[in-house]
Amino acid sequence: MTAARGAGERDLGGRPAVTTAHELAAVAQRLFLERGFERTSIDDIAAAAGIGRRTFFRYFRAKVDVLFAESASELEVLRRELASACEGEDYRTALVRGVTTALRVAPGDREWALQRAQLILSVPALQAQAAVVFAGWRSIATEYVAGRFPGEDLFARAAGHAVLAATLAAHEHWITHPGSELEDALRDVLVLLLPREPVER
Amino acid sequence: MTAARGAGERDLGGRPAVTTAHELAAVAQRLFLERGFERTSIDDIAAAAGIGRRTFFRYFRAKVDVLFAESASELEVLRRELASACEGEDYRTALVRGVTTALRVAPGDREWALQRAQLILSVPALQAQAAVVFAGWRSIATEYVAGRFPGEDLFARAAGHAVLAATLAAHEHWITHPGSELEDALRDVLVLLLPREPVER
DNA sequence: CCCCTTTCGGCACTGGGTGCCATAACCTCG
DNA sequence: CGAGGTTATGGCACCCAGTGCCGAAAGGGG
Numbered sequence: 038m039t040a041a042r043g044a045g046e047r048d049l050g051g052r053p054a055v056t057t058a059h060e061l062a063a064v065a066q067r068l069f070l071e072r073g074f075e076r077t078s079i080d081d082i083a084a085a086a087g088i089g090r091r092t093f094f095r096y097f098r099a100k101v102d103v104l105f106a107e108s109a110s111e112l113e114v115l116r117r118e119l120a121s122a123c124e125g126e127d128y129r130t131a132l133v134r135g136v137t138t139a140l141r142v143a144p145g146d147r148e149w150a151l152q153r154a155q156l157i158l159s160v161p162a163l164q165a166q167a168a169v170v171f172a173g174w175r176s177i178a179t180e181y182v183a184g185r186f187p188g189e190d191l192f193a194r195a196a197g198h199a200v201l202a203a204t205l206a207a208h209e210h211w212i213t214h215p216g217s218e219l220e221d222a223l224r225d226v227l228v229l230l231l232p233r234e235p236v237e238r
Numbered sequence: 239m240t241a242a243r244g245a246g247e248r249d250l251g252g253r254p255a256v257t258t259a260h261e262l263a264a265v266a267q268r269l270f271l272e273r274g275f276e277r278t279s280i281d282d283i284a285a286a287a288g289i290g291r292r293t294f295f296r297y298f299r300a301k302v303d304v305l306f307a308e309s310a311s312e313l314e315v316l317r318r319e320l321a322s323a324c325e326g327e328d329y330r331t332a333l334v335r336g337v338t339t340a341l342r343v344a345p346g347d348r349e350w351a352l353q354r355a356q357l358i359l360s361v362p363a364l365q366a367q368a369a370v371v372f373a374g375w376r377s378i379a380t381e382y383v384a385g386r387f388p389g390e391d392l393f394a395r396a397a398g399h400a401v402l403a404a405t406l407a408a409h410e411h412w413i414t415h416p417g418s419e420l421e422d423a424l425r426d427v428l429v430l431l432l433p434r435e436p437v438e439r
Numbered sequence: 440c441c442c443c444t445t446t447c448g449g450c451a452c453t454g455g456g457t458g459c460c461a462t463a464a465c466c467t468c469g
Numbered sequence: 470c471g472a473g474g475t476t477a478t479g480g481c482a483c484c485c486a487g488t489g490c491c492g493a494a495a496g497g498g499g
Contacts (some may be wrong), residue, residue, distance in 0.1 A: 049476080050476075051464080052463060053464070054478090078454065092477080095478080161370050169362050195407045195430045201403065202399035202402065230431055255447090279484090293446080296448095301485095301487090
């Protein structure tokens with residue numbers, strides 16, 4: 038299922054992969070920007086990347102997944118940051134740090150990330166997929182909050198959704214104010230939306 | 239495009255519609271519960287409803303739309319409630335009233351609505367569609383808040399997302415605690431997530 | 440009975456996604 | 470160098486969602 042052997046694995050021989058998920062995603066994103074998401078077929082992407090249509094599906098399970106290639110590693114960063122939060126820390130501080138760290142973009146990737154955000158927030162099919170991907174984020178955040186405040190079921194769920202809502206709102210703000218910093222909006226909205234800690238019992 | 243003449247329109251003759259969107263949705267939801275969403279094809283639904291496959295698409299634009307047939311009218315209720323809110327009212331009070339009114343289910347539809355919520359929150363394709371449908375909710379709420387607090391761009395956006403997040407969190411809570419009242423969870427989470435009014439300037 | 444209107448539904452087609460499988464390309468070992 | 474193992478490729482056939490086209494069905498009024 039996994040095309041392109043991971044960098045860590047030993048090379049036991051075998052036919053080398055002809056491209057990488059990252060490269061393929063770059064080709065696809067360029068086409069999406071040029072012709073639009075709907076008007077770009079898998080055949081177009083495969084042809085532009087010089088691979089077969091069937092091979093495309095070895096790198097991505099679906100057309101919409103192309104723009105979410107790095108979501109898994111971002112999610113891993115969030116999980117790690119939350120796991121390393123100390124006990125006494127305000128849970129909101131920990132979440133703000135986790136989310137901003139996970140979503141930090143390298144300066145060279147800024148333009149690229151901005152275009153990606155614009156695509157995702159403007160194409161319905163991609164908005165829809167974003168909701169599914171971000172369900173993973175929500176899950177991590179909810180688990181963390183539930184661990185901090187056992188028994189506060191509804192509170193944890195609300196906080197998890199708040200993380201997701203803040204992420205989306207911040208991205209929207211970012212693409213309508215491209216000069217601003219995503220991280221600033223992210224912090225501001227998280228502080229606005231994350232509820233205060235529930236009273237101790 | 240619109241099958242099944244609206245109730246208000248005069249009957250000018252023409253072949254009568256063979257079913258209604260509501261009836262078709264009921265048939266489809268039953269099949270989804272029995273066999274699962276993915277394993278139920280449009281052909282299955284059409285056959286069970288006694289119509290042609292092509293006709294299905296005159297009632298719904300897509301398979302996923304079947305479970306969101308009433309979203310448009312719910313959205314209209316929210317808009318109306320917000321429009322009728324008086325000036326001095328706390329914006330959060332108005333939003334709580336609008337959302338709970340729009341999502342109130344008739345006692346006889348409770349079981350039905352619960353099953354629908356379970357389907358939507360458990361099937362990825364339906365979660366995804368929910369995000370697109372709820373973008374309309376968000377938009378209404380954001381506009382309302384932006385009207386109340388001009389210039390508070392990020393605040394309005396955050397509040398809009400909070401409404402959506404609260405709606406989802408409340409539904410999740412509802413399906414894991416089927417005995418509870420959706421309206422209660424809805425109110426609680428909205429109060430948790432909606433940020434305080436920004437300082438006057 | 441004819442005309443007008445509206446819905447129905449078959450047919451063919453595009454495009455996303457999958458299972459199957461032969462084959463290409465690279466490894467190591469003899 | 471050649472054989473055997475390993476892995477990625479990509480063609481083919483297939484299923485399903487969704488659409489444009491269009492003739493036919495089923496009602497009304499003149």
